[in-house]
């Protein structure tokens with residue numbers, strides 16, 4: 036898959052500038068973490084990448100191809116998993132195949148054998164093959180989120196996006212889910228962009244970090260460059276107390 040080029044993206048909502056002149060390139064297979072305080076523009080950026088929101092200016096390119104509108108080759112993992120609780124993990128994963136199919140087939144919910152194999156492989160990737168027949172509603176929060184990842188993988192996406200995928204999980208489950216997401220991305224050389232609030236988790240799982248503040252890219256670099264000062268600059272420009280707490284938390 037070609038690199039993703041984000042070129043001069045700006046998004047305004049009336050007088051609010053949600054994103055301002057954001058530009059970066061992501062090579063195939065990179066695992067990128069978006070960092071930034073609430074309101075920094077992370078969700079806006081992910082929504083533009085996913086085609087759910089149109090930018091006011093600028094564009095997103097896969098190689099030379101400009102992306103526009105909703106795209107079935109982009110998988111999305113949400114904070115809320117949006118599973119059908121009455122269906123099994125397997126059937127939920129399988130619904131990832133629907134977005135690739137035509138409407139009639141989707142309505143009839145016919146699936147090809149390759150789709151079924153994909154669903155089982157995706158569940159295996161997230162460590163849930165043995166639980167394939169378990170009802171989603173009876174699963175833990177972490178397991179549900181892993182089914183959500185499997186569903187995104189069944190789409191066979193070129194790009195996986197995740198908007199605060201572990202925000203509602205306890206630390207142990209959050210770490211587990213991030214581990215599966217990273218392994219899934221590695222196994223499939225799948226470019227992934229995930230927004231995270233937990234800097235510790237971000238450091239553990241990210242390869243590259245894009246820091247947003249007030250809609251602007253204020254940092255773009257690797258783990259070694261993500262120093263305490265950089266984290267401070269992204270999150271707590273003028274808040275010394277919060278800054279001290281962060282320094283303690285990530286040591």
Ligand SMILES: Nc1ncnc2c1ncn2[C@@H]1O[C@H](COP(=O)(O)OP(=O)(O)OP(=O)(O)O)[C@@H](O)[C@H]1O
Pocket residue numbers: 048051052053071072073074075076077078079080
């Ligand atoms: N649909 C919208 N209409 C108006 N303003 C919006 C809309 N969506 C986002 N905004 C504004 O754009 C800015 C960026 O919001 P965004 O949700 O992208 O931030 P975020 O970094 O994802 O925050 P959080 O971590 O709280 O989810 C905020 O000021 C927000 O209020």
